[in-house]
Amino acid sequence: MLKIQDQVTTxxxxxxxxxxxxxxxxxxxxxxxxWLDTATEYRDFLRAHGLAQLIASRQVEVVRVPNYKEKLTIQTGVYGCEPLFGFRNTFIYDEAGNPCYKTWSLGVFCDLKTGRMKKLPQEVIDAYTYEPKLEMHYKDRRIVVPNAEVKTFEPVVVSRNDIDYNQHLNNAHYVRIASEYLPEDFNVKGVRVEYKVPVKLGEEIVPQVLTEGNFIYVKLLKKELPCAILEFEQG
Known part of the structure; x- marks a missing residue:
């Protein structure tokens, strides 16, 4: 487990x-x-074999949105692992120790050269010490988009500031892009993100938005295929 301190700044x-x-x-x-730097044996194994764990999905429960200058603690730990997948909780707590955000995410083990999924050896899985699975309402990692009227928006071009050291669109920026299509009075209670394929510098993303009940779905398309699907739930 790793805990880091942060603060809500301007x-x-x-x-x-x-x-x-x-x-x-x-x-x-x-x-x-x-956290990866605290799990040195696991980190070194991935690096030695040209592997990486890339996020495939994240679910977030928004308990309370912190205010400016609030001090926060972010805590993360792995609670399970399979040959192709790793499972993680990451919670954000306020100064009183109450959760503001509860999340779980799924990571996929991939070969960095081929981009294909690659299994971890069982001995690596068995050697790791896991944290308890934290309490939250766990939903399926796959998002089923309802059959509803779709509105398509102008393409968004991925810029240099969107790219991280993996040379593709940073995971958080999918949320930034999709959030622009939420109504101003939309109070986010929950979010699910299903990451499909990486997007690189200069590529275009076409946003498609549809609404059903308290949910807004945003499909981000790359060459007419989804690179990410996001589900926003209103509180």
């Missing part, structure tokens, strides 16, 4: 002085990445 807040959803995703992602 660059992380929206016009109402609340932590942006995009910034919360960045905090969770950063904590998960820093």
């Amino acid at each position: 660059s992380c807040t929206d016009c109402n002085g609340k932590l942006k959803l995009f910034s919360a995703f960045q905090m969770m992602q950063d904590c998960s990445e820093l």
